[in-house]
Amino acid sequence: MCVRLPGDRPLPENLRGGVVAIGNFDGVHRGHQAVLGRALGQAQKQGVPALVLTFDPHPRKVFRPDLPLFVLTPPAMKAKLLARLGFAAVVEQAFTREFAANSAETFVNSILEANLGISHAVTGFNFHFGKDRQGGPAYLMEAGTRNGFGVTLVDAFRDEDACIVSSSRIRSLLSEGDAVQAAGLLGYRFTVEAEVVGGQKLGRTLGFPTANMRLPAETALKEGIYAVRFRRADGTLHDAVASFGRRPTVDDNGAPLLETFLFDFSGDLYGEVCDVSFFGYLRGEVKFDGLDPLVAQMKRDEAEARALLAGVRPLSELDSAVAF
Template sequence: MWVTSSTATALLPTAIALGNFDGIHRGHQEVVRSIVGVDATGSEDCSIRRTVVTFNPHPREFFSGQRRQLLTPQEEKVRLLEALGIEQLVLLPFDRELATLSPQDFVEKILVRQLQAKRIGVGKDFHFGYQRQGTAEDLRAIAQNHDIEVKIVSLQACGRDRVSSSLIRQSLQEGDIPQANRLLGRPYQLAGTVVTGQQLGRTIGFPTANLQLPDNKFLPRYGVYSVRVVLEKTALLGVMNIGCRPTVNAEAKPTVEVHLLDWSGDLYEQTLTVNLEEFLRPEQKFSSLDALKAQIQTDCKRAKDLLNSQL
């Protein structure tokens, strides 16, 4: 996939899915599908670049001045969008100049002139332009003056809940992994390289892989999880702990450690993709290493039973 932060180097012309797309959840996926595969006449046109246009940094990060933890950092976002058929990701630098563009100017300067949009897809709740004054219907009206089709995608629901990045964050913070996964349309993932840790798990018979994640990856509730792990093309079962390890010299910075069930081998410098399935228990401090070891044994058995029952 071609990734660029400059419209001057974008591949043109484009069919654009427009939005923030943090999470690439079920609603985002429908917006992407609205511009993939067909041109405005309903037939496939390989010359039109299937493109996601989003903002960097996230507008909320720009206005708050606080770094935002993301459900899908850039590398993960690229991988997910590519699987959906997107050929190009344009990361518009979100600065004061972009933030003060009127809805009309945003469409005409960015989407029409610079990106040569032929088709645009957005969610029904999309807002854009200065102080978010523009709506999805405004986008359609402005684009229509340039003979650009705008597909407005209805909001997606999961049961009684509207699919949204904020609800996914809330579910992860509460440890409600099944709900987060339903909203995403796939398991929430933590993908990273295995780095050297303190190797304390090895001393009590439960070696763990210490994962180095992107600094801006959103972490769910601290505690222990049952997980499915992909190592290269091999699927494995595991138990994951997220937290500051209060029993063994608590650290200020949280760690993400994975113990693979019924597997042994050298994992250092390898990449693991960890799919979260169930929250087992919150992080806690034990009176001794023996008590910790007994609890880990219980966690492993429970995780194995849960994961095997879901096959």
Template structure:
């Protein structure tokens, strides 16, 4: 279904008021988040389903020098939530002023006065407000006083424990996209705008679309079998490299370069989604561009085979 994003400065439409609102960062929108949303729908099946999340992620605000860690930026997060029947995505600006807001003011001013939530859903460890002064017990008491319902979603677990964004990040950094995708319930996707590169790929017969990782988590550096969603709605298989390109060695900034199979077109300045399916090999430096070309051809054949039978 389609989802509408309501920014922190946007008016809240009358039809969005009275929603059941799930609270949290929802980074990655994984199977644990899907379980929270099922709890939300079950609590008030007749109410619109909404999510309130924070932009930027609070961790990025409090620890700005940390390496990028996001599993999903806003566009991808909204698409994943919409696929889970969320009608409204409220984004709360997380800045210095908001970080100083008391837990009481968050419940009263944001959840009750601004959004008009009829019911709230969160995990048992949800904490909020200045210095995390509000917990679930606090939220329950204040929500009841304001006539707002509250449901606590149990942790969603598998044999390894609770499914979390942290687990998924570690799997991606260790080079296990298949395992990460199993916890996400869909392939992990980097969605970004195609930028101009040095066009060296064309000279060896493998033109690439170049994407900056930006605030996305950097997964294990190396070569992946991928699928690509293009702006026209078409889907293509491909092979991608994520890393510093040691053979070229012209930058310290990691980037994603994807060769899209069976595609010949101009994607510059357009947003595409690249989904990681299988890790083929670690990043390596080659003695020559001829050696690199031979390896890329082998990588492309391996990616085609994997994606054909996956």
């Protein structure tokens, strides 16, 4: 189990002296996993806890609040993924303008030394910290020598086309509905987590009852119909088809909503916090001329989603834990 801890106070004694991977890690994608894997390996070698130091909210939200940011992995989902990778704890440092104004020396002395008591830091080769980004790789290595902790810098991770894997690339792919290529960069199927809430119950009257989930307003996933897998709070997994959008046939002014129809399932899901993993984009939203053609299309969507999901295989151990 990966515990979530605040970054403004000392760690419990049993977690001090650990190896700490440092970064924002939005998406926990394959590039991040290269850094995280080195931290896990170093912790195993030293026989100490493996931890992650991350920052919330995302720095861009602080410095450019006027620009909506599609966060791939909000804190709860990020912690869940890090737990599945094998980390003991994720330390969530509140990122504010006041925190960003601290010097690089303050970051090392107050966060890494006093609060975390690290034995080793692992981060990307371009990690910078402190006011005006004054702390960089060379500074961190010198600080480690001075303070008695090791430092490992990890080069940029490139995909099979020799392109650097980044959160921005993944956001762009998801905004285009390309769940398959996004999964290739993530190393697992893109997954969201939310509470199941009440809806209009129209799907139930049409024979397609849905589990409705409101996602953050900044979620820039392309609107449309997807083949998905739905994991309940108890861990049970269901193949499903989901609609993300504004339901143009029945509600022209509706807020974006994720509506998931679980195959071969009946029951009450209200109030459960569940996960939905996206496997493939089936089609865009269409405004139908009445409910009959809508139901006919929904039946075709179900058949296509069943066929797609019947042939999928895990991309990695993490994907197996998330979506299989």
